[in-house]
Amino acid sequence: MERIKKVTIQDVARYANVSVGTIDRVIHNRGRVSPEKRKKVEEAIKKLNFNPNMLARTLALGNQFTICALIPSAPYPGHYWTMPLNGLEMAAAQFKDYGIITEYFFYDLFDEKSFTKQAGKIAELEPNGVVLAPLFLEESKFFTEKLRKKGIPYIFIDADIPGGQSLSYIGPDVKQSAFIAGRLINSALPEKADILMVNMVKGFENASALKRMEEGFGNYFRENGLEENKTIHTLTIQSTQKEEVFRELTKFYIKNPSIKGAFVTNSKAFLISEFHRHHELDIRIVGYDLVPDNIEHMKNGGIDFIISQSPVQQGKRAIQILFDYFVWKKEPEKIQHVPLDIIIRENLGFYVNFNRHFQNGEKNNQ
Amino acid sequence: MERIKKVTIQDVARYANVSVGTIDRVIHNRGRVSPEKRKKVEEAIKKLNFNPNMLARTLALGNQFTICALIPSAPYPGHYWTMPLNGLEMAAAQFKDYGIITEYFFYDLFDEKSFTKQAGKIAELEPNGVVLAPLFLEESKFFTEKLRKKGIPYIFIDADIPGGQSLSYIGPDVKQSAFIAGRLINSALPEKADILMVNMVKGFENASALKRMEEGFGNYFRENGLEENKTIHTLTIQSTQKEEVFRELTKFYIKNPSIKGAFVTNSKAFLISEFHRHHELDIRIVGYDLVPDNIEHMKNGGIDFIISQSPVQQGKRAIQILFDYFVWKKEPEKIQHVPLDIIIRENLGFYVNFNRHFQNGEKNNQ
DNA sequence: AATTTTTGTGTGTGCGCCCACACTTTTATT
């Protein structure tokens, strides 16, 4: 196919009978150009449909933007937090040449102090932007306040702090996701059934999120007039350790043998599933996140539904937003809920495969 | 944050005590460099962790890659085919500066001749790559053969031609999607029910796909021992016109009043839903694609499940693959099935919203 | 031993853009 001549700043200059310097001044309107020439240039730009080559611009400017990401470390391969990280890395690779430098800081999912420590490091570095998963409420508030004082924009992923003044929040609408969970578990249960909502928490990580989930989950049954037939029990376990969880579950199920469905509010549904299998309990499960253990239990039939909150997408999107913000000066939407994918055994394979392809597809660009 | 000095070819040259020309020769290994220096350079590259700035490279090379996309035109805003187009445009904008030039050719969804005509135009242009939706089997085969002779790689989106020697296929696994449809419709039906699978076709567009769908749909019921309770009827209507469809449906439903669920194999589920509503039939529906009419009918409760095959993603991915192929010389995976999103009323909003955000987010880069 | 050929190496120019600087012309100030 014949070459298409790109219109350059030179072309515009020639067409408008001025020098490239003038064109430049018009483009970035930094004054020092007479009204007539300005008009001429603007016309030329429109006429020739000129738009600047961002590669050249970036190269010439040579400015850098550093982004620090503060997320939980993944204790083992395939852990949930490998996925947002993956998304971050993919996007980072994509934008590397544009001067985006991404640095990762990991904190212990169960250790507020590690969060604070890593946050401190970031504050010291004074990057151009921050992406963080604000799982510890107080610590995150403290951190973001510091960032605000320094004028550093930050993006929440995975969990939101309402009123947290972030540049944007990218993650699930937890209330709605619980609503969906209600819909799903209900579809798998008989007319009359008791349902358990299991929370496993260590510390005060996400109390408000849990509250919103309870609300959303309950709403489904309320709004559909199912309250009489479906009773919801809530069990909060202060641990994610198998032994501890099993102990609590045993205690609970002995007292409540009528449970027919369980909604697990974190990515540990496989633990509950394992318990059910072990004790030959026929209880439907809806849980979160496509982590290996959950995938395994879904294949075996122990978990019926998984709600996946596009974890890879979250990471990618966060970087993309900061890139747009830095390079194109584009204000992002404040809240960007990600798609909530409903995974069942039958479409499980696609998500797993596609994500794999996708990852291979976009990294290595270095 | 302190500036991070990028390592350039100059740095490597200095470190290895050679000129940039030599570095260049090593990088592109075009010979003319003594073994000792080569080793030195390679060491320096590794030591300094040098990797070339693609912006600069692209700028220097100034090479262009033209991609032609051949897809159906969208008869109205919001039509299914606006979505892959959207994806194509988004990716095209993203890679524009890298010398990727994308041109679009639209054909009439119901007119093989228009396909052939547009295909002919593309063949004449001799682009570097082609993205096509091969909805007309024979015509597509003819076209791709021509492309192969010219050595032009092509990618199928939305529909595959098995053995079609494409660089890659990006789209749904139709058999599996029908399997999922079986799963979904079954979950909404009582123990015993008759089910209708409705095909609407004009001509011979996708006969093999329909066959695979029938297979996949049936498989769900076979594999789960549901054959005794669920009878599947198939109705193929040679039109997508409302009047014609309604006439055929009337005829069918009078003969088969026991139908409780319908699987619509294209994006026209809203038509069936409209018929049901009009005649006050209580029949569950599972259909394809998040087109406005379907969304409307899902909101009203006429459609129960929509399977969405990531149409935007398909377009994006196609361009991305060709970009990787041209610029990074990366061989893509031959088959890349997209996620099959299961949409119900409760998560509908997210898909609609997120896609909107997403689109705004990545275009405008020009 | 003189020559051609091959191999090895460095230099310079350009891709499209930004920006600092030099220079000229106009306007404001005394």
Add this chain to the structure above:
DNA sequence: AATAAAAGTGTGGGCGCACACACAAAAATT
């Protein structure tokens, strides 16, 4: 009217890389 200040405009160097070319050194050919 002479001088200072401001406004208007063009030129040149550089971002990091690829590639053509000039040239030197070594190897192969007479």
